[in-house]
Amino acid sequence: MINVRAIGHRAVDGIWRLGYASRFFALVLASSGTAFRRFRLIVREIYFAGVLSLIIILVSGLFVGMVLGLQGYNTLQTYGSESALGVLVALSLVRELGPVVSGLLFASRAGSAMTAEIGLMKATEQLAAMEMMAVDPVARVVAPRFWAGVISMPLLAALFSAMGIFGGYLVGVVLIGVDEGSFWSQMQAAVDFREDILNGVLKSFVFGIAVTWISLFEGYDAPPTAEGVSGATTRTVVTSSLAILGLDFMLTSLMFRGI
Amino acid sequence: MERSTLDLWVGIFVCAGIGALLILAMKVGNMASIGVGNDTYALNAQFENIGGLKVRAPVKSAGVVVGRVAAIGFDNERFVARVEMRVNKNFKFPKDTSASILTSGLLGEQYVGLDAGGDPAELGSGDSIKLTQSAVVLEKLISQFLYSKAAEGDTTKK
Numbered sequence: 001m002i003n004v005r006a007i008g009h010r011a012v013d014g015i016w017r018l019g020y021a022s023r024f025f026a027l028v029l030a031s032s033g034t035a036f037r038r039f040r041l042i043v044r045e046i047y048f049a050g051v052l053s054l055i056i057i058l059v060s061g062l063f064v065g066m067v068l069g070l071q072g073y074n075t076l077q078t079y080g081s082e083s084a085l086g087v088l089v090a091l092s093l094v095r096e097l098g099p100v101v102s103g104l105l106f107a108s109r110a111g112s113a114m115t116a117e118i119g120l121m122k123a124t125e126q127l128a129a130m131e132m133m134a135v136d137p138v139a140r141v142v143a144p145r146f147w148a149g150v151i152s153m154p155l156l157a158a159l160f161s162a163m164g165i166f167g168g169y170l171v172g173v174v175l176i177g178v179d180e181g182s183f184w185s186q187m188q189a190a191v192d193f194r195e196d197i198l199n200g201v202l203k204s205f206v207f208g209i210a211v212t213w214i215s216l217f218e219g220y221d222a223p224p225t226a227e228g229v230s231g232a233t234t235r236t237v238v239t240s241s242l243a244i245l246g247l248d249f250m251l252t253s254l255m256f257r258g259i
Numbered sequence: 260m261e262r263s264t265l266d267l268w269v270g271i272f273v274c275a276g277i278g279a280l281l282i283l284a285m286k287v288g289n290m291a292s293i294g295v296g297n298d299t300y301a302l303n304a305q306f307e308n309i310g311g312l313k314v315r316a317p318v319k320s321a322g323v324v325v326g327r328v329a330a331i332g333f334d335n336e337r338f339v340a341r342v343e344m345r346v347n348k349n350f351k352f353p354k355d356t357s358a359s360i361l362t363s364g365l366l367g368e369q370y371v372g373l374d375a376g377g378d379p380a381e382l383g384s385g386d387s388i389k390l391t392q393s394a395v396v397l398e399k400l401i402s403q404f405l406y407s408k409a410a411e412g413d414t415t416k417k
Contacts, residue, residue, distance in 0.1 A: 043269050051272045090287050155276025162279035165287060184286070192315070193288040201280070 021217045028146050028216070031139035041144035042151070049110040049145070049212075050152030054159070056109055057102055061160035064097055065089060065167025072168075073176055082178050086187035089168030094191060094200045095256065098161035100248050103207035106153055107240035111215035114145055115236040118219030119229035142220065146212050153208025154201050161200065199255045206247060211240045299326060299345040303387035304358045304371070309340045310394025312360055312369045318344045319361075320373040325350045328371060344371060353378040357390035369394060 035041055072088040118141065121127050127137040165187075172178045191197065215236045222232035309331065318326040326346035334341050346352075355376030362369050373388075382388070 043266060046269045046272065047265050051268045054272065054275075094283065094287065152272075155273060155279070158276050158279040158283060162282050165283075187287055189317075191288045193284050197280075197283050197288050 017221070020221070021213070024217050024220060025213055027138055028143050028213075031136060032143045032147060034136070034139040035143040035147055038144075041140070042147050045144045045148030046152055048113070049106075049148045050156060053106060053109045053152070053156060056105055057156045057160050058163050060101065060105060061098075061163030062167040064101060064160075065093065065164030065169075066171045068092060068097075068164065069168035069171030069176075073172060073178065082172075082176075083182035083186055085168070085172045085178050086183035087190040089172070090165055090187045090191050091196065093161045093164040093168075094196050096248070096252070098164065099157045099200050099204040099207055100244060102157045102160040103153065103204065103211060103244040104241055106149075106156060106208070107211045107215070107244065108237050110149065110152070111211050111236050111240050112233045114149070114212065114215040115219040115222070115233045116229060118142065118145075118216060119222035119224075119232050122220065122222060123224040123226075123229055125224075142216050146216055149212030149215070150205065150208045153211070154204045157204030157207075158201065195256075199251075203248065203251050203255075206251060207244050210243045210247060214240045214243060298348045300348055300384035301329065302326075302344045302346055302352075302382060303385070304342050304344070304391050305334065305337070305339045305387065306342060306358075306360060306391050306393050307339055308360075308393040308396060309342060310360055310362075310369055310396060312342065312371070312394065316368060316370050318346060318371045318373060320350070320352070320375065325373065342371065351381045354380040354382055354386075355390065356382060356388055357392065358388045359392035360394035362395075 068089045069085065072085050073082060076082050076084055076088065118127075121137075121141065127141065130137045130140060169183065173180045173183050218232040218236045218239070219229075222228045312328065312331065314328055314331055316328045317324045318328060326344050328342060329345045330343040332341040332343070333339075342358075352373060353376045355378040357374045357376065359372050359374070360369055361372045376390075
């Protein structure tokens, strides 16, 4: 009986939080005007969310591409179609791995930092102090971070995919010796700009919205204690990773239905 | 001073991101290749069987890509497949050009092959190609082969 009550409580609590999060999202959107008028705030946050994530994104992109090249070659050579390696590497990166893996990295690299920063600001009552000075903390602190995340995410995903394809090229063509011409030409024949590349960008854009929304909300909603902030940071990484994977499945089934 | 270096880094980041997108579009995607854009004209053809032909499959003549398949439909009166192709404006074909559905390689994708005829008049936008040849269906080919073998066997017995 107690278990049933606990489940019910958790469900109601989850719905309550979702409603609060949606209200928070609407508030962030409504107070974005100030952030865009003072664009320097967004630029500063792009530096922290985007530029500082570059190293991890580029290095993991390169290695993911190289692994794809190796594994793809091993499988494809069984069927004597090594020349399709370029297609395999490019399509899997542009459609799936680019947006998803860079989204996961972004959530753990930048999202967790956002949550911890805002959670600590709240715990040390900096947000309350801003309100006392008639500065809207959502407009001054939250909205610039939100837009910075939304702008950075597609750029990071594009860099990840480009770097991954370069990694696949390094392993496939330079190291193993797949024919360079067929590597690029088959890739160009199979990858469509609108169907594949733009859909990948759209995906990473959606992931950017989801990750920054979750990170900022968790930080804003964190209990103002050390445990509260640490718990909120953990929840950010877990929830945004799950959100990315779930959204990815939905977006893939909507975008790539096949003809 | 601090601010300007930060701006510089953000600028570099945004440029690199857009550059990566451009590389993806040009080098990886088929943005630069033929069949995208408005400088094309439409050709129609009716096939008895299109096999595994798909929208966006290439239209080739003498092995060179001259266009792409734009749409595939079904004619419910004549019970044939209707294929609409967008061919690059730079390439004109005679009226008696024939279209056939071919396969690149043994397991490759299927494409439409155009074989130019000798008519001085040229195909215009929206014209349809009269001479068409259907895709080769492997099962039919095998059964034809088997029947002819069986028939051969009968004649040799007699």
